[in-house]
Amino acid sequence: MISESRAGSDMQAFIHALPKVELHLHIEGALEPELMFRLARRNGLDLPYESIEQARAAYDFQDLQSFLDLYYQGARVLVQEQDFHDLAWAYLERCAAQNVIHTEIFFDPQAHTGRGVDLDVVLSGITRALAEGERRLGISSALILCFLRHLPPQEAMETFEQALDFRKYFIGVGLDSAEQGNPPAGFRDVFARARSEGMRLVAHAGEEGPAAYIWSALRDLRVERIDHGVRCTEDPELVAHLRDARIPLTVCPLSNVRLKVFDAMSGHNLPRLMEAGLVVTINSDDPAYFGGYIEENYHAVQQAFDLGRDELAQLARNAAEAAFVSSNRRRYLLERINEVVDSR
Numbered sequence: 001m002i003s004e005s006r007a008g009s010d011m012q013a014f015i016h017a018l019p020k021v022e023l024h025l026h027i028e029g030a031l032e033p034e035l036m037f038r039l040a041r042r043n044g045l046d047l048p049y050e051s052i053e054q055a056r057a058a059y060d061f062q063d064l065q066s067f068l069d070l071y072y073q074g075a076r077v078l079v080q081e082q083d084f085h086d087l088a089w090a091y092l093e094r095c096a097a098q099n100v101i102h103t104e105i106f107f108d109p110q111a112h113t114g115r116g117v118d119l120d121v122v123l124s125g126i127t128r129a130l131a132e133g134e135r136r137l138g139i140s141s142a143l144i145l146c147f148l149r150h151l152p153p154q155e156a157m158e159t160f161e162q163a164l165d166f167r168k169y170f171i172g173v174g175l176d177s178a179e180q181g182n183p184p185a186g187f188r189d190v191f192a193r194a195r196s197e198g199m200r201l202v203a204h205a206g207e208e209g210p211a212a213y214i215w216s217a218l219r220d221l222r223v224e225r226i227d228h229g230v231r232c233t234e235d236p237e238l239v240a241h242l243r244d245a246r247i248p249l250t251v252c253p254l255s256n257v258r259l260k261v262f263d264a265m266s267g268h269n270l271p272r273l274m275e276a277g278l279v280v281t282i283n284s285d286d287p288a289y290f291g292g293y294i295e296e297n298y299h300a301v302q303q304a305f306d307l308g309r310d311e312l313a314q315l316a317r318n319a320a321e322a323a324f325v326s327s328n329r330r331r332y333l334l335e336r337i338n339e340v341v342d343s344r
C-alpha cells in the first residue's frame, strides 16, 4: 500500500512535470520583494518597508482593494527599460523552473504612464525579455494590455490610441483593478474600438463583483475569456451559458483565498466549476503577493480537493484550448501535455 505522503509526493512530481499554460498573470504582480528592493536602490527610491521580511509581512490582505494599494505602490520602482526587462525575465525563469510552456501576460500601462514612464519603455523592456524567453527557454508568450477600471473609460480610450503605435507588441486587451462599482459596461466603446483593430478581448469579472458583471463582460464587451469568474455559480443560467459557449475561466485559487473571495481553499468552488463542465484553467494572478506561482496553485487545489491525474491533466488541457495561439502551436501544447500524461 502506498502511504499518503508517498501518494502526495507523487502528485507533486506529476504536477511539476505536467507542461503548463498560464493565462492570467499580471507582470507587476510578479515583482518579488527582493527585486523590488534592488530596483528601488537602483532608481534611488524609498520603500515603505525596512526589509524584505517586513514587505512580505505586509502582504496580509482584507480584500482586493487592500492588495491593489500595495501592488500599485510596489510598481513605482519600475522606471527604466531594464527594470521591466528584469521583472519579466525573473518571471520567465520561474516559468522554466515550473515547466510552463506558454504564458499570456497582463500589463497595466496606466500604472506607469500615470507616473511619467513612457509606454515605449514599458513595452521595450518586457518584450525584450519575452523574445529571450522564446529563444533561450522555448517559452511562447503574448502580452495583453489591461485598462484600469477605477479610472475613467475616456482614459482607457486614450491609452489604447497611444498603444496602437506599439500594436505589434500585444495581442489583446483586458480590464482589471477594483471591480466593485466599476462594471464592464462603462468600457464598451474602448473594447469595441480594440475589437475593430483585431484585438483579442478578456476582462476580469465575477472576482469580487456579481454574476451580472460576467454577463456584462460577455454582452457589452464581447470578451472571449473571463478572468476569475468564480461568482458565476450564483446564476445557474450563466453557468449553462459559459458551459455551452465554452467560455474559459482563468481561475486563480491562491489569489482568491488571499483576497478573501473564499475563506479557505477547502471552500473554493473549483470542484463545482469543473463538475459543471466549464473550461476552467489554473493561474497565479500576482504570485509575488499571493504566495505561489502556477505550480503552487495546482498543488493547493490538488491537496484541497484530492484531484487525480485525469483532473489535473484536464485543467492543463483546458488552458491549451483557451490560449490565444495558432492551431499549430495549440496542437504542440496539447501534444506536450499528452506526452507527459501518457508516460506516467
Ligand code: ADE
Pocket: 026, 029, 064, 071, 176, 177, 178, 179, 204, 207, 255, 285, 286
Ligand atoms: N490587478 C492585479 N491583480 C488583480 C486582481 N486579482 N483583480 C483585479 N485587478 C488586478
Ligand code: ZN
Pocket: 024, 026, 176, 204, 227, 285
Ligand atoms: Zn488578475
